Amino acid sequence: MFHRFAAGTATALTVALLPYLAQAQQLPCGERDKILTKLGTDYAERQVSVGLASNGSVLEVMASPGGTWTMILTKPEGGSCIVATGRSWEDVQPVANAPMPHDIPSNIPIDIPSG
Numbered sequence: 001m002f003h004r005f006a007a008g009t010a011t012a013l014t015v016a017l018l019p020y021l022a023q024a025q026q027l028p029c030g031e032r033d034k035i036l037t038k039l040g041t042d043y044a045e046r047q048v049s050v051g052l053a054s055n056g057s058v059l060e061v062m063a064s065p066g067g068t069w070t071m072i073l074t075k076p077e078g079g080s081c082i083v084a085t086g087r088s089w090e091d092v093q094p095v096a097n098a099p100m101p102h103d104i105p106s107n108i109p110i111d112i113p114s115g
Contacts, residue, residue: 032080035072036062043068048091063089 039045045062048069052058056076063069069089074080 027081027083029079029081032072032074035080035082039070043070045070048089059083063091 039062044064044066045068046064047060048063049061050058058074060072060074061069062072067088067090069086070082071084072080073083
Protein backbone atom coordinates (compact mmCIF):
# COMPACT_ATOMS: atom_id res chain seq x y z
CA MET A 1 0.00 0.00 0.00
CA PHE A 2 2.72 2.48 0.98
CA HIS A 3 4.77 1.75 -2.14
CA ARG A 4 1.71 2.48 -4.32
CA PHE A 5 1.15 5.74 -2.44
CA ALA A 6 4.83 6.65 -2.74
CA ALA A 7 4.89 5.80 -6.44
CA GLY A 8 1.69 7.74 -7.03
CA THR A 9 3.01 10.74 -5.18
CA ALA A 10 6.34 10.57 -6.99
CA THR A 11 4.54 10.22 -10.33
CA ALA A 12 2.29 13.20 -9.68
CA LEU A 13 5.17 15.38 -8.53
CA THR A 14 7.40 14.37 -11.42
CA VAL A 15 4.73 14.95 -14.05
CA ALA A 16 3.86 18.30 -12.45
CA LEU A 17 7.50 19.37 -12.22
CA LEU A 18 8.67 17.97 -15.57
CA PRO A 19 8.27 21.26 -17.49
CA TYR A 20 10.43 23.03 -14.89
CA LEU A 21 13.02 20.26 -14.92
CA ALA A 22 13.19 20.41 -18.71
CA GLN A 23 13.74 24.16 -18.63
CA ALA A 24 16.46 23.89 -15.99
CA GLN A 25 18.53 21.34 -17.88
CA GLN A 26 18.42 18.95 -20.79
CA LEU A 27 17.13 15.62 -19.52
CA PRO A 28 19.18 12.56 -20.46
CA CYS A 29 16.88 10.47 -22.64
CA GLY A 30 17.18 7.26 -24.60
CA GLU A 31 15.92 3.72 -24.96
CA ARG A 32 14.52 2.35 -21.69
CA ASP A 33 16.33 -1.00 -21.99
CA LYS A 34 19.70 0.70 -22.48
CA ILE A 35 19.12 3.02 -19.50
CA LEU A 36 18.11 0.09 -17.27
CA THR A 37 21.12 -1.96 -18.38
CA LYS A 38 23.48 0.93 -17.62
CA LEU A 39 21.92 1.54 -14.19
CA GLY A 40 22.10 -2.16 -13.36
CA THR A 41 25.64 -2.64 -14.57
CA ASP A 42 27.21 0.57 -13.29
CA TYR A 43 25.21 1.16 -10.10
CA ALA A 44 23.51 -2.18 -9.25
CA GLU A 45 20.15 -0.39 -9.31
CA ARG A 46 16.92 -2.36 -9.59
CA GLN A 47 13.28 -1.32 -9.80
CA VAL A 48 11.81 -0.59 -6.36
CA SER A 49 8.68 1.33 -7.33
CA VAL A 50 6.55 2.04 -10.38
CA GLY A 51 3.53 4.21 -11.08
CA LEU A 52 1.27 5.20 -13.96
CA ALA A 53 0.62 8.91 -14.52
CA SER A 54 -2.71 10.22 -15.77
CA ASN A 55 -1.11 11.07 -19.14
CA GLY A 56 -0.05 7.44 -19.63
CA SER A 57 3.61 7.93 -18.73
CA VAL A 58 5.27 5.36 -16.49
CA LEU A 59 7.48 6.51 -13.65
CA GLU A 60 9.99 4.02 -12.29
CA VAL A 61 12.23 4.40 -9.28
CA MET A 62 15.41 2.36 -9.40
CA ALA A 63 17.62 1.96 -6.32
CA SER A 64 20.74 0.09 -5.27
CA PRO A 65 21.72 -1.61 -2.01
CA GLY A 66 24.35 1.16 -1.69
CA GLY A 67 21.65 3.84 -1.67
CA THR A 68 21.90 5.38 -5.15
CA TRP A 69 18.57 5.97 -6.90
CA THR A 70 17.24 7.09 -10.27
CA MET A 71 13.76 8.15 -11.43
CA ILE A 72 12.93 7.28 -15.05
CA LEU A 73 9.90 8.57 -16.95
CA THR A 74 8.79 6.59 -20.00
CA LYS A 75 6.32 8.26 -22.34
CA PRO A 76 3.40 6.34 -23.91
CA GLU A 77 4.78 6.98 -27.41
CA GLY A 78 8.15 5.59 -26.34
CA GLY A 79 11.39 7.03 -25.14
CA SER A 80 12.58 7.29 -21.57
CA CYS A 81 14.21 10.13 -19.68
CA ILE A 82 16.07 10.24 -16.39
CA VAL A 83 14.27 12.92 -14.38
CA ALA A 84 16.13 12.70 -11.06
CA THR A 85 19.03 10.91 -9.38
CA GLY A 86 20.38 10.86 -5.87
CA ARG A 87 21.89 9.05 -2.91
CA SER A 88 20.76 7.68 0.44
CA TRP A 89 17.66 5.82 -0.79
CA GLU A 90 15.92 3.93 2.00
CA ASP A 91 12.94 1.62 1.82
CA VAL A 92 10.50 2.50 4.56
CA GLN A 93 7.57 0.64 6.00
CA PRO A 94 4.34 2.39 6.93
CA VAL A 95 4.07 3.17 10.63
CA ALA A 96 1.24 1.33 12.39
CA ASN A 97 -1.75 3.59 13.03
CA ALA A 98 -0.24 6.42 10.98
CA PRO A 99 -2.93 8.17 8.91
CA MET A 100 -2.89 7.20 5.27
CA PRO A 101 -4.07 9.71 2.65
CA HIS A 102 -7.58 8.22 2.56
CA ASP A 103 -7.79 8.58 6.38
CA ILE A 104 -6.97 12.30 6.43
CA PRO A 105 -10.09 14.48 6.60
CA SER A 106 -10.77 16.35 3.36
CA ASN A 107 -11.20 19.70 5.14
CA ILE A 108 -7.49 19.88 6.07
CA PRO A 109 -5.81 22.38 3.72
CA ILE A 110 -2.85 21.06 1.78
CA ASP A 111 -0.43 23.58 0.33
CA ILE A 112 0.55 22.28 -3.11
CA PRO A 113 2.28 24.82 -5.36
CA SER A 114 0.56 25.34 -8.68
CA GLY A 115 2.43 25.75 -11.92
